[in-house]
Amino acid sequence: MASSCNRCVISASRAAAVQPQRFFAARQLVVASFSTSAIALAGAKKGKPAKSPVKRQGGGFSKAKAGGAQAKQKAEAAALAVRADLIGPEPDLSGLHEFTNDVANEENVGRPTRFVKQRWDSISSFGLPKNIAKEFARDTPTTVVRESTVAVIERITKPTNQSSDSNRILLSGARGCGKSTVMLQAVDSAMQNGSVVIYIPQAINLINSSSPFVYNSASQMFHQPALSAQLLQAMQSTNKSVLSSIKLSQETNIESTAASGGSASFAAGDGLDKLIAAGAKSEALSVPVLEKALDILGSQTDVNVLLAIDEVQALFMTSEYRTPDYTLLESYALSVPRLLLDYISGRKVLARGTVLTSLSFSSPRYLPSLELFTGLSDALPSPVPLTPYDRVNEYHVAHAKGLKVVNVMEKLALGEAQGMMSIWSKKGFVAHRKFAGMWRSYHKKLIAGVHPISATDELFLGKFAESGGNAREFGRGLFSTLAV
Template sequence: MASFCNRCVGTIARLAAQPQRSLAASQLAVASFSTSTIAQAGAKKGKPAKSPVKRQGGGFSKVKVGGAQAKQKAEAAALAVRADLIGPEPDLSGLHEFTNEVTNEENVGRPTRFVKQRWDAISTFGLPRNIAKEFARDTPTTVVRESTVAVIDRMTKAPNPSSESNRILLSGAKGCGKSTVMIQAVDSAMQNGSVVIYIPQAINLINSSSPFAYNTTCQTFIQPALSAQLLQAMQTANKSVLSTIKLGQDITLESTSAVGGSTSFAAEDGLDKLVAAGAKSEGLSVPALEKALDILGSQTEVNVLLAVDEVQALFMTSEYRTPDYTLLESYALSVPRLLLDYISGRKALARGTVLTSLSFSSPRYLPTLELYTGLAGALPPPFPLTPYDHVNEYHVAHAKGLEVMNVMEKLALGEAQGMMSIWSKKGVVAHPTDELFLGKFAESGGNAREFGRGLFNTLAV
């Protein structure tokens, strides 16, 4: 105790020997020295304390209050600046609507815009990645091409209405416009009052991105979530048409869930009720999807279009694995297997078309050896085949009978001019000139995707 008192006396003596400071300064020094952070926070009437945080370079600093609000204000200001630079969405109402009346030889190269109602219906199924990115903000537009006219004519003027003889495979170089031609065909089918089932990304059916389970009843691996999503899109895009198609017989769907149960439908019920039930319940989705396609395949009152992009994914080993870590083939999964029934001709739409398309955008999912073998020379393989190449005969059998239609690898000059006109109306090409057009056309080699990319890059000029 004596030593503590001596230290206190010594400290008071040293303070008394220092020069006198102002009252405010001395009070501030004492407060900052003797008052804890908690006490200061209480003295500021609820004002949040500034907790010290360590800097990367060493030392400590205090967190700035309102940093998140300042960041939000900065982001809002940046968005406002970008909006001023981008400007309002261009007015493309002057473009002709994409209709069946303009899909003819006389209108090849004509720039058009998709009707919003039908585009929204198509979008419920999803869109290919590059097309979804392109039209994320702009009005969906397209150009009538020779391939557009050829594919739509082939679908509408087929001598046999059954899909057994109308199974088409769109092929062509990467970026030539296969996905766009397919969307044009889907839009055309909707105009004719057809039931449309559109799969824009078949890779998602096999890449192990959705739940699956083995079902002992059907002895295959079912995909209830994918089935429910497809039924939901079918219901949204085709509700008015599905309601006109009657079931024709009493139907009972058995649930595939662990809980079990069943749902019954009367013969006079519309197909839309069965589709809606499958879309609402994943337990009913798998049998509901199969039964819906059976009914659509047997009826002869309404045309049906089954369109599958990235179809090469259905002719390869999937990324799903069994409990013993064995990779599953695509036909061991419920949704790919059901689609392959109609693509291969094992099942047929009495009045419909199966339209498929290859995609070369993903190096991981390129067309397989089985697909080239099944097409029997209709699609030349990119490498020579040898007797030592092993193929899966099931995949080969599924590819047989597909009619290959090549989308033009190069744009015609009139088609390229139509694309140039669209980019000009959107404000991407500020000063369209013949030199710019011919330069970008030569740079791209006539490839549709590269030509559009080259025109878009002129925005920075």
């Protein structure tokens, strides 16, 4: 017995000397178990072939399993089924009022509502901000009417006959105050009014070098055909009925910007949806079609147009695209950002429409630039003072001038916070049943002249105080402490 143990130790030491990485990997202690070799086992089983040993990811050896891919898929499916059982069925939110323009008024500030599924699906064709897409990946999309909601919707719906030259708005406010949600509410409101909506929820994707680009000598810009085709496709699926009512005033010829060439012709009287559909199907035509479509939308006065851009600060900085000599490109050297900047800066105008933009502080890598703060120095003071040694790109500064800054309320009002609490109670996130009808009881107490907050609402007041009234932090504080 002792001799056999000595042989095991000797063989183990020799193996460690030859291949030490099998015994010591990634700073982890690996416990080696000694057993009879696979070759010896094969000889003992008389005719049964030995399965080749395979190395595990974390170290050690095991026998190869037949049908490993199928077994893995079955295990993943079982895990998903378990998760679905744990999560339970989707809560019934049919009792919530639908978010409509009739509800978006001062009398209903704090009211919990739900987005209409049809319009939400249309908005989702453009994509959604990351945090909102994650929040409503499974649940019914809900929202609360806020004072900022009412103010922004009034600004984009009242001027029905004004051009975007006087309606270029920038939503500003602290991180997590709800700027993206207010923009979504404005987009939904514009769709209810029959407006043509062009919504870009993640402008960072226009400059982060995530899509192909190619230099065009005629325009001396770098074209983004894939991005242009995706935007046209979303425009078509969201606004198809409205676009078909807008007719081309004259015969239109579109020349391909691709090296292979090609063109497309459209007769006078054709619907704008036909032009957009051609660009959505062909990347070779997508760049000139997108520019022509916006020109037509900008010149007509029959339908309102809303151009909504979230994370707009990305358009006022150097992009991550590089030239062949590895020089970084400015955002205005790319076709899609350049086209959007034309309308943001006022070089091009929507004869009947609004340009609604919003800042985002979610990504530390793409924070607002000094150029943006310099161009809006009167309404948007820079958090860092500008010194004579700071280099400022004057083109970016010029693009920012003319935007009207609208500050989204940094702190939730008590009624707004209670509306959010009521939604989370219906979804099952809040264990306390007393929050289910909180918004209604809040307004009843206000009408009766009674203080709306009672001494028993310790949980609500505690989390509201911890968050400082910030909408995102208020939700995080609740989810980290409350039972689900």
